[in-house]
Amino acid sequence: MTAVPPGSDWPDVVTVQRAPELERELAGRLGLGSFPPVFGVTDLIELRRAYYRRTAPVTPGVEQRRRMDAGRAAHLQILRLLGDPEYREVRVHGDGVVGEIDLLKETPTELKTTREIPEVATLHAVRPGYFEQLAMYCALVGKRSARLIVTTAPGPDAQAVVLACEFASTDRIWAEMRQRSERLRESLARRDPSGLPRCAWRDRGCEYQSAKVCACTGEEPEPSRGLVRELERAVPQEAETAALTEGLRALPSEGPWVASRFRDLLYPRRAYFERTSPEVGPEGAEPAAGSGARQELFRTLRAMLEAGPSGELSRRWAALGEPTEPVGCFRGEPYVIKTSRAWSPALEAGLARDQPQYVREVALRAGSLGGRSGLLIVGYERAASVPEGLRVFRVEFASAPELVGLVTRKCSELRSAIATQRPEELPACPGWMHEACPYRERCGCGTSVAGRT
Ligand code: SF4
Structure with missing residues (x-):
C-alpha cells in the first residue's frame, strides 16, 4: 500500500x-476450452474488418475521430431519451459471442443513427447489417422479436422510424453465427483473410483500406445473407415513430464537449x-x-x-x-x-x-x-x-x-x-x-x- x-x-x-x-x-x-473466446456481434457482420482489427489495428485520423465522437455523443443522447440506465447498453454473451444491446427490456432494441434514413421497404437490402445485428441479439437472448430504431441526429429536423421486427428461427441464426465465428477463427489462426467475404466498406471510408494495411481487392466472395433471410417482418410503428420524432426534435443541444x-x-x-x-x-x-x-x-x-x-x-x-x-x-x-x-x-x-x-x-x-x-x-x-x-x-x-x-x-x-x-x-x-x-x-x-x- x-x-x-x-x-x-x-x-x-x-x-x-x-x-x-x-x-x-x-x-x-x-x-x-474456447479461450480466446470472444467475437463481438459486429465482428460477425464484417468478418474481414474483424480480421484486420486483430491483425493490423489502425488509429483513426483526427477528422475521422471527430465524426466518430459526434456520432457517439448523439447516439448516447438518444439512448438516454429511450430508456433508463439499467436497460441501456446491456452486455450479453454466449458460445463465444458477445453483444452490447442498446436497450434490453423484454426484447432487444437496436438504435442506429444515420445522416439519411433510407426507404423502409429497401432498408434490409441497403443496410443489411442493421438486421444482422438485431438477429444476433435475438439469438443471444433467445427471443424472436425485437425493435429497430433508425434516426437522424437530434434537432429541429430530426427524422426517425421504429420497426417491430420478427425473426423466423434463433436456432438457424445461431448456426450462422457459429459458422461465421469458425471462419474468422480459422483465418486468424492461418493469418490469412482470403476466403472471407468482401468488406462492405471498401471504397466507402474503410479505415484499413485508407491506412493501406489490408490486402483486399474488392474481388472477394459475396457476404452471406443468411441472417437477413431469417427476418420475417419489419413493421413500422406509427405512434412510436411519431412520439420519438417529436422527442428528438425537442432535445436540447448538448455540449459542445x-x-x-x-x-x-x-x-x-x-x-x-x-x-x-x-x-x-x-x-x-x-x-x-x-x-x-x-x-x-x-x-x-x-x-x-x-x-x-x-x-x-x-x-x-x-x-x-x-x-x-x-x-x-x-x-x-x-x-x-x-x-x-x-x-x-x-x-x-x-x-x-x-x-x-x-x-x-x-x-x-x-x-x-x-x-x-x-x-x-x-x-x-x-x-x-x-x-x-x-x-x-x-x-x-x-x-x-x-x-x-x-x-x-x-x-x-x-x-x-x-x-x-x-x-x-x-x-x-x-x-x-x-x-x-x-x-x-x-x-x-x-x-x-x-x-x-
Ligand atoms: S506538449 Fe505539445 S508538442 Fe509536446 S507532445 Fe504535447 S502537444 Fe505535442
Missing part, C-alpha cells in the same frame, strides 16, 4: 493494493491542438502504434475479462457528460488495462510513483462516475507467460468529491485554453510524446520542460 502526497493534479491520498486472487481468477480463464476521451484530460495540450489545428494531424487512419506483441497482449487481457459471466462487464457514462467516452467497468468498478515493457512487474509500493499516469487514468475514470476506486490491470510483455506477467491492482482514493473536482477542473482548463487560445496554460505532455507529435512545431514544448506532467 502506498500514499502519494498532495500535488497540483492529485487527490490527497491514493492507496494501491495488489489483488492476487483476482489475478489468479483472470489467469485461470486462459485455460478455458471538449473532452471526448480520458486521454484528452491526461494530455490536455495535445487535445488542445487536436481540437484547434486538426489539419496538422493525420488525415486518415494510420497503422496503430506499438508492437504486434503488445497489441496481442492487450487483446489477451481484454479477452480474460470478456470470458466471465454475462453482466460482469458493463459500460457507464460520465455523470458530467464528458469525457463522452464510455467507462468500462468490471463488477461495477471502472478498470484500465495497460501493457508494459518494463523488465519486472511493478510492486504496489512503487506503482503510484513510477507509473503515475496509470493511477491518474484510474482517478479520472472513477471521478467521472462519482466513485473513488478502480482496477488497474497491467500485462508485462517481457514476462515468461501471460499469468506470470499479470498484475491487478485495486486503486483507491481518499475522496470521491475530490476526484469529481479533478475531472471538472481538467475539462474546464481545456475549455478555457481553447477559448483564450493559450495552450501554454495547459501542462505539457510527457517527454516521450514529443518526438512523434505532429503539433510540436506549433506547441514548442520541446524547448522547455516546464509544465511537464
Whole structure:
C-alpha cells in the first residue's frame, strides 16, 4: 500500500493494493476450452474488418475521430431519451459471442443513427447489417422479436422510424453465427483473410483500406445473407415513430464537449491542438502504434475479462457528460488495462510513483462516475507467460468529491485554453510524446520542460 502526497493534479491520498486472487481468477480463464473466446456481434457482420482489427489495428485520423465522437455523443443522447440506465447498453454473451444491446427490456432494441434514413421497404437490402445485428441479439437472448430504431441526429429536423421486427428461427441464426465465428477463427489462426467475404466498406471510408494495411481487392466472395433471410417482418410503428420524432426534435443541444476521451484530460495540450489545428494531424487512419506483441497482449487481457459471466462487464457514462467516452467497468468498478515493457512487474509500493499516469487514468475514470476506486490491470510483455506477467491492482482514493473536482477542473482548463487560445496554460505532455507529435512545431514544448506532467 502506498500514499502519494498532495500535488497540483492529485487527490490527497491514493492507496494501491495488489489483488492476487483476482489475478489468479483472470489467469485461470486462459485455460478455458474456447479461450480466446470472444467475437463481438459486429465482428460477425464484417468478418474481414474483424480480421484486420486483430491483425493490423489502425488509429483513426483526427477528422475521422471527430465524426466518430459526434456520432457517439448523439447516439448516447438518444439512448438516454429511450430508456433508463439499467436497460441501456446491456452486455450479453454466449458460445463465444458477445453483444452490447442498446436497450434490453423484454426484447432487444437496436438504435442506429444515420445522416439519411433510407426507404423502409429497401432498408434490409441497403443496410443489411442493421438486421444482422438485431438477429444476433435475438439469438443471444433467445427471443424472436425485437425493435429497430433508425434516426437522424437530434434537432429541429430530426427524422426517425421504429420497426417491430420478427425473426423466423434463433436456432438457424445461431448456426450462422457459429459458422461465421469458425471462419474468422480459422483465418486468424492461418493469418490469412482470403476466403472471407468482401468488406462492405471498401471504397466507402474503410479505415484499413485508407491506412493501406489490408490486402483486399474488392474481388472477394459475396457476404452471406443468411441472417437477413431469417427476418420475417419489419413493421413500422406509427405512434412510436411519431412520439420519438417529436422527442428528438425537442432535445436540447448538448455540449459542445471538449473532452471526448480520458486521454484528452491526461494530455490536455495535445487535445488542445487536436481540437484547434486538426489539419496538422493525420488525415486518415494510420497503422496503430506499438508492437504486434503488445497489441496481442492487450487483446489477451481484454479477452480474460470478456470470458466471465454475462453482466460482469458493463459500460457507464460520465455523470458530467464528458469525457463522452464510455467507462468500462468490471463488477461495477471502472478498470484500465495497460501493457508494459518494463523488465519486472511493478510492486504496489512503487506503482503510484513510477507509473503515475496509470493511477491518474484510474482517478479520472472513477471521478467521472462519482466513485473513488478502480482496477488497474497491467500485462508485462517481457514476462515468461501471460499469468506470470499479470498484475491487478485495486486503486483507491481518499475522496470521491475530490476526484469529481479533478475531472471538472481538467475539462474546464481545456475549455478555457481553447477559448483564450493559450495552450501554454495547459501542462505539457510527457517527454516521450514529443518526438512523434505532429503539433510540436506549433506547441514548442520541446524547448522547455516546464509544465511537464
Ligand atoms: S508538442 Fe509536446 S506538449 Fe505539445 S502537444 Fe505535442 S507532445 Fe504535447
